[in-house]
Amino acid sequence: MRRQVQEDFPFLREAAGPLRYLDNAATTQKPLQVIEAFSRCYRAACAPVHRGLYPLAARATADYEAARRRLAQFIGAPRAEEVIFTRSATDSINLVACAWARRQLRPGDRVWVTRLEHHSNFLPWQKICRERGAELRIIELGRDGRPDFDAASELYGARTRLIAISQVSNVLGIVNPVQQVAGRARARGIAVLVDAAQAAAHERIDVGALDCDFLAFSAHKMYGPSGIGLLYAAAPRLAEMEPFIVGGGMVDEVGESESTWVPAPARFEAGSPDAAGAVGFAAAADYLDAIGVGALGAHVRALADRAMRCLSEISEVEIYGPSQEGQRAGIVSFNVKGLHPHDVAQVAGEEGVALRAGHHCCQPLMKHLGISGTVRASFAVYNDESDIEALCAAVRRARRLLLSE
Numbered sequence: 001m002r003r004q005v006q007e008d009f010p011f012l013r014e015a016a017g018p019l020r021y022l023d024n025a026a027t028t029q030k031p032l033q034v035i036e037a038f039s040r041c042y043r044a045a046c047a048p049v050h051r052g053l054y055p056l057a058a059r060a061t062a063d064y065e066a067a068r069r070r071l072a073q074f075i076g077a078p079r080a081e082e083v084i085f086t087r088s089a090t091d092s093i094n095l096v097a098c099a100w101a102r103r104q105l106r107p108g109d110r111v112w113v114t115r116l117e118h119h120s121n122f123l124p125w126q127k128i129c130r131e132r133g134a135e136l137r138i139i140e141l142g143r144d145g146r147p148d149f150d151a152a153s154e155l156y157g158a159r160t161r162l163i164a165i166s167q168v169s170n171v172l173g174i175v176n177p178v179q180q181v182a183g184r185a186r187a188r189g190i191a192v193l194v195d196a197a198q199a200a201a202h203e204r205i206d207v208g209a210l211d212c213d214f215l216a217f218s219a220h221k222m223y224g225p226s227g228i229g230l231l232y233a234a235a236p237r238l239a240e241m242e243p244f245i246v247g248g249g250m251v252d253e254v255g256e257s258e259s260t261w262v263p264a265p266a267r268f269e270a271g272s273p274d275a276a277g278a279v280g281f282a283a284a285a286d287y288l289d290a291i292g293v294g295a296l297g298a299h300v301r302a303l304a305d306r307a308m309r310c311l312s313e314i315s316e317v318e319i320y321g322p323s324q325e326g327q328r329a330g331i332v333s334f335n336v337k338g339l340h341p342h343d344v345a346q347v348a349g350e351e352g353v354a355l356r357a358g359h360h361c362c363q364p365l366m367k368h369l370g371i372s373g374t375v376r377a378s379f380a381v382y383n384d385e386s387d388i389e390a391l392c393a394a395v396r397r398a399r400r401l402l403l404s405e
């Protein structure tokens with residue numbers, strides 16, 4: 001696959017020194033198709049969106065709305081109005097907390113998350129639950145290291161208002177059974193939010209099939225620009241949301257003491273929108289569809305399996321998460337016993353292997369694992385077997401250099 005996309009990614013030629021970029025769960029590199037769509041916007045269609053009457057402004061507005069329609073199609077949303085542009089997955093989840101949950105939660109209600117959640121899908125619920133006197137419950141991991149949905153008693157109970165879960169864990173690569181959870185929740189009128197930040201680039205997202213109420217992700221983890229994300233909110237939930245950020249572009253009539261809002265999605269997009277970001281985001285969806293999200297998912301899973309095999313041959317290496325092959329998305333977290341993850345990542349960095357080290361914004365999971373952090377390798381379309389070899393060579397080197405000291 002790397003050969004097929006080699007020409008698309010300038011970083012492969014332009015980054016300083018040879019680079020094995022294995023930090024894709026944090027952010028992916030961008031293909032020319034996205035960079036050019038983004039830059040075309042600033043070169044030829046730069047004007048205010050939804051604000052000007054002259055042709056250039058009409059074009060900027062049309063491009064922005066076309067991007068929304070494209071992304072709605074990308075995730076199988078029946079109506080483009082159900083797609084709200086935000087700054088990121090984090091922003092999207094906070095929007096649900098502040099615009100929906102703040103109105104919906106009553107004292108004693110429950111919100112459930114899993115032990116795996118990224119802070120972005122944990123803290124907004126912790127905060128809003130405290131504010132509303134609701135209870136934040138955690139779906140703990142079972143013996144197999146996966147969230148044990150069946151053991152979470154009362155998950156689908158009368159007090160549950162929302163289940164907020166990631167589709168793919170950014171630390172362990174675990175793929176959660178979101179469709180199954182959403183189906184059971186739906187039957188009881190419980191809302192489900194899917195954090196698809198790690199899924200968007202490698203799992204086909206179909207909000208119709210998932211039957212979820214909310215779904216959030218960022219463009220930058222799926223080969224798109226930084227600073228833009230989206231929230232899918234199903235029409236009935238959209239109708240239950242109150243604007244959270246107010247200002248230009250979302251208002252209909254402004255009175256001195258009362259104002260009225262325009263309909264969604266503009267109602268939730270106060271301020272001047274990021275038109276180039278939206279266009280680049282849609283170009284990323286085109287890019288993914290041209291390769292095929294299924295093929296991409298299979299590619300990164302195969303690399304993760306290969307990395308696990310190779311890493312597990314190195315003594316002192318402990319790998320976290322599912323051990324069977326084919327069980328994880330393209331993410332592998334590990335530690336070298338006796339070494340701090342930062343030290344391993346630093347030695348790897350000197351070898352040109354870009355890894356992430358730390359708690360990966362998942363402190364509740366780290367506490368459960370009894371560690372302060374891990375080293376994480378995460379894969380993308382431009383990675384291949386030679387990157388895995390470089391990864392394992394770098395880990396061996398870190399072991400040699402640091403353990404013998």
Ligand SMILES: Cc1ncc(COP(=O)(O)O)c(C=O)c1O
Nearest residue numbers: 088089090118120166170197218
């Ligand atoms: C599972 C998950 N959710 C949410 C986020 C937050 O994404 P962003 O920083 O783009 O808002 C991340 C980022 O790493 C993530 O991995």
